[in-house]
Amino acid sequence: MRHFAIVAVISGCLLLGMGLLLSGPFAADTASPIWAPPALSELIQEGIDGNQEIKSLEERVESLKAGISFAGALDDPRLGFAIVNLPVDSFRFDRTPMTQKQIFIAQKFPWFGKLDLKTQREALTVIRQQAVLEAGRLELARNIADAYYQLGFVATSLQINARLTDIINQLLGVAETRYATGKGLQQDVLQAQVELSKLLDEKIDLDKRRRTLEDRINGLLNRAGYTPVQPPLDLSYPELQLEVKTLQDQALKSNPRLKIRQADISIADKEIELAHKDYWPDMDVRLAYGLREEDRAGKNFPDLVTGSVTMNIPLWQNSRQDSKLAAVKKSRQAAFSFYRNLLESLPHQVDALVTEIHDTQKNYKLFNDALLLQAEQWASSSLTAYEVGSVNFNTMIGAQVRLLRFELQTSNYIFRIYQKRAELEEILGGPL
Numbered sequence: 001m002r003h004f005a006i007v008a009v010i011s012g013c014l015l016l017g018m019g020l021l022l023s024g025p026f027a028a029d030t031a032s033p034i035w036a037p038p039a040l041s042e043l044i045q046e047g048i049d050g051n052q053e054i055k056s057l058e059e060r061v062e063s064l065k066a067g068i069s070f071a072g073a074l075d076d077p078r079l080g081f082a083i084v085n086l087p088v089d090s091f092r093f094d095r096t097p098m099t100q101k102q103i104f105i106a107q108k109f110p111w112f113g114k115l116d117l118k119t120q121r122e123a124l125t126v127i128r129q130q131a132v133l134e135a136g137r138l139e140l141a142r143n144i145a146d147a148y149y150q151l152g153f154v155a156t157s158l159q160i161n162a163r164l165t166d167i168i169n170q171l172l173g174v175a176e177t178r179y180a181t182g183k184g185l186q187q188d189v190l191q192a193q194v195e196l197s198k199l200l201d202e203k204i205d206l207d208k209r210r211r212t213l214e215d216r217i218n219g220l221l222n223r224a225g226y227t228p229v230q231p232p233l234d235l236s237y238p239e240l241q242l243e244v245k246t247l248q249d250q251a252l253k254s255n256p257r258l259k260i261r262q263a264d265i266s267i268a269d270k271e272i273e274l275a276h277k278d279y280w281p282d283m284d285v286r287l288a289y290g291l292r293e294e295d296r297a298g299k300n301f302p303d304l305v306t307g308s309v310t311m312n313i314p315l316w317q318n319s320r321q322d323s324k325l326a327a328v329k330k331s332r333q334a335a336f337s338f339y340r341n342l343l344e345s346l347p348h349q350v351d352a353l354v355t356e357i358h359d360t361q362k363n364y365k366l367f368n369d370a371l372l373l374q375a376e377q378w379a380s381s382s383l384t385a386y387e388v389g390s391v392n393f394n395t396m397i398g399a400q401v402r403l404l405r406f407e408l409q410t411s412n413y414i415f416r417i418y419q420k421r422a423e424l425e426e427i428l429g430g431p432l
Contacts, residue, residue, distance in 0.1 A: 033134075033141040034422050035431040039230060040148050043221065044141045050222040051140055057133040064126045072119035078106040084290060093293045097301045100290030104306075111280040121270040128263035135256035138426045144220050145422035148232065151213040153415040154206055155231035160408045161203050167400050168195045175393060188393035195397060237364065238417050240432070242354045247428060248347040254429030255346060261339035268332035275325040281311035346427065353424040357417055364413035372406050379403040 032041045033048075048054055085098040093099050172192035178184025214229045252258065290304035314321055379399040386396035425431055 033137045033430065034145060034425040036141075036145060036422075037232065037235070039232065040145060043148060043217065043229075044144050047140055047144050047221045048137055051220070052222060054133070054136055054140060057129070057136050061126065061129050061133055064122065064129050068119060068122045068126065071122040072115045074110075074115070075108050080104050080106070082288070094295050097292060097295065100292055100304060102288050102290045102306075104286055104288035106284060106286040109283045109285060111277050111282055114274065114277050114282075117270055117274050117277065121267055121274070124263055124267045124270065128260055128267065131256045131259035131263060134429070135260065138256060138429065140220065142422045142426040144217060146419055147213050147216045147220065148229075149415045149419045149422075151210065151217070151229060152232035152235065153412055154210045154213060155233055156411045156415075157408060158203065158206050158210070159233070160404050161199055161206060164401060164404050165196065165199050165203075167404075168192055168199065168397070171393075171397055171400070172196065183389070185393070191393060191397065195401070235414055235418060237368075237414055238421065240357060240361070240417070240421065242357060242432075244351055244354050247354060247424070247432075248350045250428050251346045251350050252343065255342075255427060256429055258339070258342055258346065261335065261342055264335035265332065265339055268328060268335045271328040272325070272332060275321070275328050278321050278324060279314055279317065281313065284310040286310070349427055350424065353420055353427070357420045357424070360413050360416050360420065364410060364417070367406060367410045367413065372403075372410060375399070375403040375406045 032044045034044075036044055080103070082100075082102040082104065084100040084102050085096065086093065087095050087099070093101070172189065175184055175188040175192050179186055179189050210231075215226065217229050218225075218227055286306075286308045288306040290306065292301040292303055294300050379402070382391055382396040382399040385391040386393060421432070
């Protein structure tokens with residue numbers, strides 16, 4: 001019962017909002033659907049402006065809005081001409097006074113309230129399509145943001161790879177010098193060369209991933225050809241204070257896919273009302289004017305006016321009206337089931353994303369506040385110890401690699417938080 005009460009309120013709100021939605025021409029929102037730094041915001045706007053699927057959704061909204069007045073309009077009146085009671089033995093118009101040349105006009109009138117219901121149904125269809133458009137924009141923005149932040153991580157990985165390569169080259173020089181003077185081992189030289197080969201292989205893979213992500217972004221932006229994308233490299237740590245209950249309420253209020261389900265229910269309600277109206281007859285009103293000629297004796301007959309009302313009789317209601325009403329009721333049940341499933345799952349989706357963001361923030365602080373400092377101290381001390389022969393080459397080079405890998409993991413946590421923020425905002429229906 002609680003869900004049905006919610007839906008009743010939703011239907012009322014949708015009807016109250018029709019006037020506001022339909023009062024003016026559709027205008028695209030120029031702001032990014034989700035939070036984004038300036039460079040990403042520009043990419044998202046380019047994607048929304050150039051994406052053909054979004055354009056198609058926008059045109060669909062305009063098309064449905066134009067159809068609202070059509071749905072509530074009467075059918076065109078019908079104009080006709082007829083010859084009435086013309087004797088077939090002579091085909092003369094002056095033979096009998098019953099013969100007429102008739103002109104008539106007819107108009108069909110649906111049962112009371114049908115046109116209003118059709119108008120409301122079409123207006124709700126516009127609201128539903130507007131929510132579909134909103135969901136499409138959010139999904140596109142989140143996809144662009146996801147690829148953009150992945151590109152940032154790959155670019156950071158390439159920077160770390162280049163720094164590691166420089167360090168290993170320096171260490172290789174040290175190892176070769178020590179080996180040449182008899183103070184080092186050949187295996188140290190070989191190990192440094194192996195590390196350089198691994199870094200080269202990693203760089204090839206990272207270059208390939210970078211190009212793939214740039215191609216993905218270019219595709220989302222609907223660009224004609226390949227264009228390099230400047231990756232984010234200076235994102236600061238996002239200090240997000242997320243309150244789960246508040247965000248869950250926002251999702252239930254603004255999630256566009258939930259709005260789609262709400263509109264589906266309201267549309268089904270109008271279909272049920274229209275199905276009930278079908279038990280009542282539509283009326284076809286006809287008004288005719290008949291012209292009569294003088295007879296052969298010169299007697300003049302007055303013209304005639306004829307009027308009629310024709311109504312359809314719901315004689316086959318078991319196979320027509322009853323079947324239609326049962327069908328639209330089933331559609332309404334299906335729409336409500338979809339709505340209730342999403343209504344119940346959204347809070348869990350929000351909670352899962354908030355939990356993941358909080359955990360990632362903890363990981364970042366652990367690495368940034370403790371592990372990075374410890375790894376830096378270890379790398380510095382192991383290098384000093386290697387120079388005096390206190391530790392072996394393997395330990396020293398492992399410490400240098402570990403330090404930069406920790407730096408990379410720290411950056412990865414930042415990019416991960418931004419990715420999850422974009423995913424959360426798609427569910428919330430807008431920026432935090």
